Each structure stands twice: as structure tokens, then as C-alpha cells.
Amino acid sequence: MNPASGSCVACGARFLGGVLACPRSAAGVPRDAPVRRWAPGLCHPPLVGRVAVLKRLVGLAEDVRRGLGRAVWLMGEAGMGKTRVKDAFVERLASEGFEVWEGSGLALPGAPAGIFRELLDATRALSPPSGTGRVSSADAERIQRFLEGRERQGIPASLASERTALFDSLCHALMPHRRPRLLVLEDWQHGDALSHALVEELVSRLSHTPLLLLALQRPSGTAPAPLSAEVLTVGRLGPAESAALLEGRLRHRGALTPAAREAVLRGSAGHPLHLLHAVTLHEEQPEREAPVMGEAALAARQALLPPVQRDVLRAASVLGPSFPRAVLVALAGGVGPLALLETGGWLRSVAGGRYTWAVEPAPGVDELSEEELPAAHRRAAEAYEALPEPLRQRACMELTRQWLSAEESSRALPCLVSLAGWHLAALEPGPAMAVYRFALGLADALKPDAAREWRRRLWEYMGDAHRLAGEPVEAEAAWHTARKLDDEGLASPAGDRARRLFKRASVVLSLGRYEEVLGLDREGRRDCLSAAPLLSVSLDALSALALSALGRFEDARARVVLAREQLLQAAQEDGPARAGVEALLHRAMGSVQLGLGFPEAAASEYVQVLRWSERSGDTWEHSTALLNLGDAYSRAGDRERAAHFFQLSLELDSRTGDRRGMAYTHHGLALLHTRAGAPELAKEDALRGLQLASMLEDRRLQSLLRCVLGRAQLQLGEWEEAGRQLQLAARDASAVGARLELLQAEACLRVLEARR
Numbered sequence: 001m002n003p004a005s006g007s008c009v010a011c012g013a014r015f016l017g018g019v020l021a022c023p024r025s026a027a028g029v030p031r032d033a034p035v036r037r038w039a040p041g042l043c044h045p046p047l048v049g050r051v052a053v054l055k056r057l058v059g060l061a062e063d064v065r066r067g068l069g070r071a072v073w074l075m076g077e078a079g080m081g082k083t084r085v086k087d088a089f090v091e092r093l094a095s096e097g098f099e100v101w102e103g104s105g106l107a108l109p110g111a112p113a114g115i116f117r118e119l120l121d122a123t124r125a126l127s128p129p130s131g132t133g134r135v136s137s138a139d140a141e142r143i144q145r146f147l148e149g150r151e152r153q154g155i156p157a158s159l160a161s162e163r164t165a166l167f168d169s170l171c172h173a174l175m176p177h178r179r180p181r182l183l184v185l186e187d188w189q190h191g192d193a194l195s196h197a198l199v200e201e202l203v204s205r206l207s208h209t210p211l212l213l214l215a216l217q218r219p220s221g222t223a224p225a226p227l228s229a230e231v232l233t234v235g236r237l238g239p240a241e242s243a244a245l246l247e248g249r250l251r252h253r254g255a256l257t258p259a260a261r262e263a264v265l266r267g268s269a270g271h272p273l274h275l276l277h278a279v280t281l282h283e284e285q286p287e288r289e290a291p292v293m294g295e296a297a298l299a300a301r302q303a304l305l306p307p308v309q310r311d312v313l314r315a316a317s318v319l320g321p322s323f324p325r326a327v328l329v330a331l332a333g334g335v336g337p338l339a340l341l342e343t344g345g346w347l348r349s350v351a352g353g354r355y356t357w358a359v360e361p362a363p364g365v366d367e368l369s370e371e372e373l374p375a376a377h378r379r380a381a382e383a384y385e386a387l388p389e390p391l392r393q394r395a396c397m398e399l400t401r402q403w404l405s406a407e408e409s410s411r412a413l414p415c416l417v418s419l420a421g422w423h424l425a426a427l428e429p430g431p432a433m434a435v436y437r438f439a440l441g442l443a444d445a446l447k448p449d450a451a452r453e454w455r456r457r458l459w460e461y462m463g464d465a466h467r468l469a470g471e472p473v474e475a476e477a478a479w480h481t482a483r484k485l486d487d488e489g490l491a492s493p494a495g496d497r498a499r500r501l502f503k504r505a506s507v508v509l510s511l512g513r514y515e516e517v518l519g520l521d522r523e524g525r526r527d528c529l530s531a532a533p534l535l536s537v538s539l540d541a542l543s544a545l546a547l548s549a550l551g552r553f554e555d556a557r558a559r560v561v562l563a564r565e566q567l568l569q570a571a572q573e574d575g576p577a578r579a580g581v582e583a584l585l586h587r588a589m590g591s592v593q594l595g596l597g598f599p600e601a602a603a604s605e606y607v608q609v610l611r612w613s614e615r616s617g618d619t620w621e622h623s624t625a626l627l628n629l630g631d632a633y634s635r636a637g638d639r640e641r642a643a644h645f646f647q648l649s650l651e652l653d654s655r656t657g658d659r660r661g662m663a664y665t666h667h668g669l670a671l672l673h674t675r676a677g678a679p680e681l682a683k684e685d686a687l688r689g690l691q692l693a694s695m696l697e698d699r700r701l702q703s704l705l706r707c708v709l710g711r712a713q714l715q716l717g718e719w720e721e722a723g724r725q726l727q728l729a730a731r732d733a734s735a736v737g738a739r740l741e742l743l744q745a746e747a748c749l750r751v752l753e754a755r756r
Contacts, residue, residue, distance in 0.1 A: 009280045009345030010043035011249075043343070045276055046248030049241035050085045053232050057089050060230070061098070061212055065180050069206025071213040073188075073225035076234035079273030079359070082216045083348075085234060086184060089214070098212075099181040101174075104350035105190035106322035115185060115195055116174075171202050180210035187350065188217040190321065200226055236270030245272060249279050256282060260289075267293050273359065277301055277345060299362035305344075312337045313346065314366045318376045318405070320398055322356045324391060325349075330383035377405035393418070409442040413454060416442075420461065427619060427656050429469040436462045456485040456492065460500055463507075467620055470658025472507045479504040494531035498524060502535045505542050512700065512738075514546035533570040534581050537563045541584035548591040557592045560585060579615035583625070586612065590628060599636040606632055623652045623661055627668060634672040642672050663692035663701055670708040679715035686712060703732040703741040710748055714755070723752055 007014050047054070053074075060070045076082045094100050103115040174183060185191070185199070203213065203226045215225070225231050237245060242265050250256065256264065260282060268275035274294025281301045282288070288300070302313065315331040316323070328347075329335055338355075341347045348358040368376055381402035384395050392399065396418045403412035416439045423432035436458050443454035463478035483500050486492045492500075505520040521543045529536040540563035547556035563585060590605030609625035626649035633642035646669045653661035666689030673682035686709035693701040706729035713722035726749045733741035 007280050007284055008043050008343045009276050010045045010343075013043075044084060044087055045272070046245055047084060047088050048245040048248060048272075049237045050081060050088075050234065053085055053234060054088055056232060057085070057214070058092065061089075061093055061096075061180075061182070064210050064212040067208055067210050069209040069211045069213075071203045071206055071226060071229035072215070073229050073231045074214060074216045074234060075219060075225075075231055078218060079271055080234045080236065081272045082234050083186065084272075086186070086214065086216060090182065090184065093182050093212075097179055099176060099179050100184065101181065102184040102186065104322075104354075104356075105185060105187040105195065106350045106356050107354060115191065116198060171205055174202060174211075175205075176210050180212070182212045182214060185213070185215045187356070188215040189220055203228055237272060238270065239265070242268060242270050242275060245275060246279065249276060263289075267297065269294070273345075274298070277359070280345070295362065298359055299365050301344075302346075302362045302365045306340075308332075309337050309341055309344075309346075310366050312341060313361050314368060315376060315379065317361055317366075317368060318373065318380050318402070320401070322350060322354050323398075324384075324387060324395065325353045325355055326387055326391075327380065327383040328355055330386060331379060374406050377402050378408065381406055381408075381411065396422070409445055410450065413439055413442060417457075417461065420465075424465060424468060427468070429465040429656060432465045433462060433469075436465065452485060452488060456482050459485065460503070463503060467503075467507060468656050468658075470620075470653065470656065470660040470662075472510045472660070476504060476507045476511065479507065494528040495535075498528040498532035498535040501528065502538055502542070505539060509542055509546055509549075512549070514549045517542055517546040533566070534577050537567045537570065538581050538584050540566070541581070541588045544588035545584075545591055548588070548595050551595070553592050553595045556588065556595075560588050560592065563588075576616045579612045580618055580621070583609045583612035583616060583618065583621050587621075587625065587628065590632070594628075594632060594635070599632045603629060603632040603636065619652065619656060620658075623649055623656075623658065626652065627661065627665055630665070630668050630672070634668060634675065637675075639672060639676050643669070646672070659692045660696055660698065660701070663689040663696070663698075663705065665689075666692070667701075667705055667708060670705070670712065674708060674711055674715070677715075679712040682712035683709060683716065699732040699736045700738045700741060703729045703736075703738060703745060706732065707741070707745050707748055710745075710752075714748070714752060719752065719755070723749070726752060 057072065060072060064070055074082050074085065090100050090102075105115050107115050175181075191199070199213070199215070206213065206228075213229075215229075217225075246256075246261065246264060256279075264275060264278045264282070268278055271294050274297060278294060278297040281297050281304075284301070284304060302310070305313070312328070312332040316328055319327070325338070328338060332338055338347065342349065342355075342358075345358050346361075347355045350356050381399060384399045384402060385392060387395065396415050400412050400415040400419060403409075403415065416435055420432040420435035420439075423429070423435065440455065440458050443451050443458060445451075446454060459478050459482040463475045463482065466472075466475035466478055479500055483497075483504060486497050486500065501520060501524045505517050505524075508520065509517045521539050524536070524539055529539060540559055544556040544559040544563070547553075547559060567581060567585070586605045586608040590602040590609065593599075593602035593605060606625050606629040610622065610629070613622040613625055626645050630642045630644075630646035630649060633639075633645065646665050649665045650662055653659075653665060666685045670682045670685040670689065673679070673685065686705050690702060690705040690709060693705055706725045710722045710726035710729060713719075713725065726745055729745040730742055730749065733739075733745055
């Protein structure tokens with residue numbers, strides 16, 4: 001054979017290099033066809049032994065045409081012919097008026113719901129089904145953010161409602177609008193948790209919808225098929241079926257001797273893909289003795305590939321299960337070898353212009369040595385970095401893996417920071433902190449100055465993650481460490497020092513150390529705040545909050561007024577930083593109004609905090625505003641609104657894992673129920689909050705919750721238990737020096753004694 005030629009594994013045709021497909025394959029899907037397919041037209045091997053499965057699928061399609069939606073899971077090991085059955089089914093339904101959309105679970109590995117993001121582009125111009133709204137560009141953008149793990153971090157509504165609305169929008173986009181639709185999800189075993197949740201929701205809505213969902217999955221998949229889905233298994237061929245496939249695939253009658261035919265059938269053992277490769281090997285090398293086992297045929301075919309194609313397989317062996325076409329083109333030095341590898345049965349196209357392995361390269365053939373691996377990973381990482389910006393961002397996880405495997409930690413660190421940022425944007429601080437800790441270990445291996453700068457940045461980011469998770473003590477420790485590193489080695493810019501000072505002051509405030517907040521404010525005035533006007537105003541707002549907590553409400557009001565004047569003089573900008581400052585100022589004024597006894601005015605200020613924290617994307621600030629709104633409405637006697645905002649705060653805190661925020665919210669709900677004369681509900685919320693506070697080992701918070709629990713038990717007439725809880729509340733408050741909590745507990749004890 002010419003070294004630049006190839007053989008089509010499906011039909012056996014030989015062709016010269018440089019072509020894009022086998023000459024016998026279809027020219028591709030017509031432009032106006034109702035089929036959304038990613039793979040080009042390729043040859044199909046004979047369809048043998050799958051008639052029963054195909055007949056069952058056709059029967060289900062008839063149900064779908066009548067409006068009875070169906071979900072089918074096509075299960076089978078790699079190479080059993082699932083894709084061949086799917087292709088025959090697609091061709092039949094497309095010719096009968098079905099719309100066909102195809103996606104792959106291997107699209108964008110590591111990205112949340114990558115398979116649906118690849119399908120989303122087709123939804124915007126569709127007419128909606130009767131009774132539902134059109135998927136607008138704003139809705140599509142919102143779904144895109146959700147699927148990318150980038151939900152807006154301060155939504156002014158219930159997270160459960162927001163999630164349901166997003167699922168609704170996506171399901172409406174995927175539902176058929178004019179004609180019955182076939183939605184094919186290949187390689188479903190690679191689907192992530194969000195994809196699984198979306199499919200569960202989609203399947204639950206199929207009963208009266210002309211949509212057939214067909215998922216192709218290997219048994220090793222992580223998620224079981226939905227209970228309402230029908231599972232069809234594609235197994236090995238029987239002896240007669242294997243012989244029929246062999247006869248249908250042979251290019252020339254009598255091309256195999258009886259002995260060779262028997263060896264191919266015995267070696268393939270009913271495995272269709274192994275049989276096809278064994279036949280192709282015999283056609284390429286007719287004088288060669290046929291291998292006994294299918295794996296041996298794969299190894300022999302790989303060894304016979306032209307050098308260019310073998311080099312491509314060697315270079316691509318370090319890539320994951322799926323990789324962008326552009327990356328492989330860069331490694332191969334052109335598209336010619338890729339077409340030959342695809343028609344030759346080594347590569348397979350999947351959604352989004354990506355490739356995956358049709359068969360894994362044979363072990364022991366063209367394997368890279370340990371010394372060659374770092375250089376190969378480096379070339380792969382450089383090919384990924386050459387991708388356009390959006391594709392490179394989506395491939396961040398794979399790019400990180402390649403740089404680490406190339407033993408270049410400094411190149412991996414920016415990718416790790418981006419990866420952790422995705423987790424934070426998806427309100428998942430735990431995984432983000434795990435990434436930051438791993439990155440800290442890598443930073444230690446860098447040169448001293450570079451290591452110090454990276455540690456500064458990573459400790460600051462870890463503080464952000466701890467704050468989002470409701471762990472103020474850990475956040476303060478992280479930001480304190482970052483500030484200590486400011487004093488070592490190369491000095492940080494004044495703006496960076498001001499930002500870290502502000503962050504530490506914000507968490508010190510949440511820990512109730514109000515005098516320390518004022519001290520940090522004075523320190524910042526001397527050191528760095530003059531270089532950061534917005535941060536200077538923000539620290540004024542924190543100081544006002546500290547003054548309010550100390551009962552100095554007039555001083556706090558004056559500080560807020562002065563801060564607003566400074567904000568007007570600062571450079572005008574309409575970004576997240578400015579929105580964050582506005583949110584803080586409104587929170588400070590709300591605290592003043594609440595302290596002066598004007599809960600309605602305080603509620604108006606906290607509503608503004610919600611609006612500005614949504615713009616700034618500060619989830620923690622948004623959660624605090626929801627809690628403050630519940631408190632303000634509770635003091636104003638509006639029980640319904642108070643309960644609503646407390647519930648929203650609980651949902652947001654539970655999403656981020658903020659147990660401290662949840663405990664404070666349960667305390668607010670318990671107080672609300674106590675004032676409304678519902679001691680049973682108050683007792684229930686107090687017990688839930690006390691359980692969380694005990695897990696946190698926060699004795700000040702335990703004192704608050706024990707006190708409100710004692711008051712509820714007092715109303716219920718449980719005097720002995722109320723006395724015990726109030727005594728424990730006083731003991732906890734005394735242990736941590738919480739004077740106000742101690743006075744509150746002692747006052748409740750006096751009421752109890754008077755009633756006795």
C-alpha cells in the first residue's frame with residue numbers, strides 16, 4: 001500500500017491520502033435537512049444482528065409520533081454497534097419527518113452539562129410549544145450561565161424557584177415545536193451530575209410530548225437510567241450473525257480462505273468492531289496470517305499504519321477521552337492524517353468539533369517512554385493554549401492536567417485559579433478550597449519571589465472561599481496570612497494591600513470585634529486607603545456598622561453621610577466594585593435605622609442592598625441582606641414577609657454550606673414565632689439552630705439560641721427545661737465575654753423566677 005493511503009474499516013475501500021472521507025460515504029447531511037448532526041457522513045458497516053433492537057425503536061417512534069414521549073437507554077460495551085443502530089434509526093426517522101438533534105456526553109469534558117451547552121445554540125430561533133413562552137435571548141443567556149456553573153451570585157428570589165425556572169427554560173428549548181423530535185445523547189456514561197439532573201427532569205415531562213430521547217451508554221456509566229426509561233441491550237453477535245456480518249463486509253467473495261475465515265470469527269468472539277478490524281487487516285495484508293484475538297488485530301493494524309498516522313496517535317495518546325479537533329490538527333501538523341485515522345476506525349467525531357477514540361491505541365505499540373511523556377504533555381498544553389479564548393476557557397481542566405503532567409507548575413497555576421473560580425461562581429466553595437490548597441503546594445516549588453506572590457494571591461482567594469462558606473474564623477486566618485506576606489519580600493501595590501485590609505475588616509466585623517474594625521480603619525488611613533477611593537468608602541461603611549453595633553448610632557449615621565459624599569467625589573464607574581460599595585452603605589444605614597427603632601426605613605435600605613449585591617455578584621452580602629430584611633420585617637410586625645425572607649436566606653446559605661448563616665436565620669425565625677405567639681414553631685427553629693451552632697462550637701451563638709429556646713419553652717409551660725436552657729445560655733455568654741447575651745439570659749431567668 002502507498003504510505004499515504006488508507007482503508008475504510010466500514011466498507012474496505014482503499015483511497016489515497018488528502019481526502020476528507022471515504023469515496024463511498026454519503027456526501028453529508030443536506031443543509032436543509034431536519035437533522036442537527038455533528039459527525040460528517042461516514043460509511044456504515046452492514047447492520048447485522050440488531051433487527052430486533054431497531055424494530056423496537058421504530059415501534060417507540062410510532063408512539064412518539066402520536067404524542068406519547070419515550071426515553072430509551074441503549075446499553076452495550078464499546079464496539080458492540082450502538083452507534084451503528086443509532087445511525088440506521090436516525091436515517092429512517094429523518095426520512096419520515098422527525099427532527100433529529102445529536103449531542104455527546106464527551107463534549108467539553110469536565111464542564112457542567114457540556115452536552116446541553118452544545119445543543120443550546122439551536123434553541124433561540126425556535127417557536128415555542130402551545131402555552132409556553134418563547135426562549136428569548138435573555139433566557140438563553142441565563143441558561144448558558146447556569147450550565148457553565150456561573151449562576152448569578154445574588155439572585156433576588158428563591159434558589160429553588162430559580163433552578164426550576166432554568167430547568168423549565170431548557171426543557172422548553174429541547175421539546176419539539178413543529179414536528180416530532182429525536183434527541184440523541186451519545187456517550188452518556190461521561191455525563192456529569194448536572195446533565196443527569198437535567199435529563200431526569202426532561203424525562204419526567206415526556207408523557208404527552210412528541211419527543212424520543214435516545215441515550216447511548218456503556219455499562220460503566222455513573223448514573224442509572226431513569227425508572228421510566230426503557231433499556232435495550234446491544235450485546236455480542238451469535239455465530240450465525242458474526243458470519244453474516246463477515247460476508248456483508250468482505251469486498252470480494254472468496255477473499256478469505258476457510259481457515260482464515262474461521263480464525264477471524266473465532267478471534268472476534270462476536271465482537272463486531274474487532275471483526276471489522278480483523279477483516280480490514282487481512283485485506284491490507286492478504287499474505288499475513290490472521291490474528292487469533294481481536295486485540296491482536298488492532299495492534300497489527302496500528303503497526304502497519306503509515307509513519308505520519310502513527311506519529312499522530314503517539315502525540316494524541318496523552319489526550320483525554322475527548323479533545324478539540326484544533327488541538328489534534330496542531331499535533332498532527334494538518335488535517336490529512338486525521339481524515340485517514342477517522343475513516344480507518346481510530347478516531348470518531350463527537351459534538352462541538354471534537355474527537356474521541358473509536359478504539360484505544362493498542363498497548364505496547366508506539367507507546368511513549370517515561371522520558372518522552374513530559375514533552376508530549378507540553379506540546380498538548382501549547383496546542384490547547386493556541387485555541388480561541390472561549391474554547392480555551394472551557395478546556396481549563398484539561399489544560400491544567402497537561403501542564404501538571406509536563407511538570408511545569410508555574411504554567412498550571414493560572415489554570416488552577418480559573419478552575420477554582422468556576423467552583424466559586426457555581427457556589428461550591430468546598431471544591432474551590434481543595435483546588436487552592438493543591439495550588440499552594442505547587443507554589444512552594446517556585447522561585448522565592450514568585451512563590452511568595454502566588455501564596456499571597458492564593459491565601460486571599462482561600463479567604464474568599466471561606467467567607468462564602470460562612471467560615472469567618474478561617475477566612476480571617478487566610479486574609480491575615482495574606483496580609484503578613486505583604487510585609488515580606490517585594491511590597492504589594494497599595495491597592496492590593498487596601499483590598500486585603502478591607503476583606504479582613506469585613507470578617508472581623510462579622511466576628512463581633514467592633515473596636516478592632518475601627519482600629520483597622522485607622523491603620524488603613526495611614527497606609528494604603530488613599531490609593532483606593534472605593535475601598536476607603538467601603539471601610540467607612542464597615543466602621544459605621546461597627547459603631548451601630550456599639551450603640552453609637554448618631555456617629556454611625558454621620559460616618560455613612562460622609563462616606564456618601566466621598567463616593568460622589570470618586571471616579572464614576574458602573575461595575576461590580578461600585579455596586580459592592582453601594583450595598584455596604586445601604587446596609588450600614590439600615591443598621592442605623594434599625595438601631596434607632598425605625599424597622600420600616602431599615603427594610604427599605606436592605607431592599608437596596610439586595611439590588612446592589614445582585615449587581616456586584618456578592619453572594620455573602622446578598623445572604624446577609626436577606627437575613628437583615630427578615631429581621632427588619634419581624635420587628636415591624638410583618639410576619640409573612642419576615643418568614644419569606646428568612647426562608648430565602650436559609651436556601652441560599654444551605655446552597656453555599658454556610659452553617660453559621662443558617663443558624664442565625666433559625667434564630668431569627670424562632671424570635672419571629674415567639675413574637676407571634678407560636679412557641680412550638682419557635683422551639684423547632686431554635687433546636688435546629690442550636691444543633692448547627694454546636695457543630696460550629698460557637699458559644700456566643702449557642703447562647704443566643706438557648707435563650708430564645710428557653711423563652712419558647714417558657715411560653716409552653718416547660719419551666720424546668722426552660723430554666724436549664726437559660727442557665728446554659730448565661731454560662732456560654734459568660735465564657736466568651738458576650739455581655740449583651742449574658743444580660744439577655746439573666747433577664748429571662750428573672751422572668752422565669754417571677755412566674756414560679
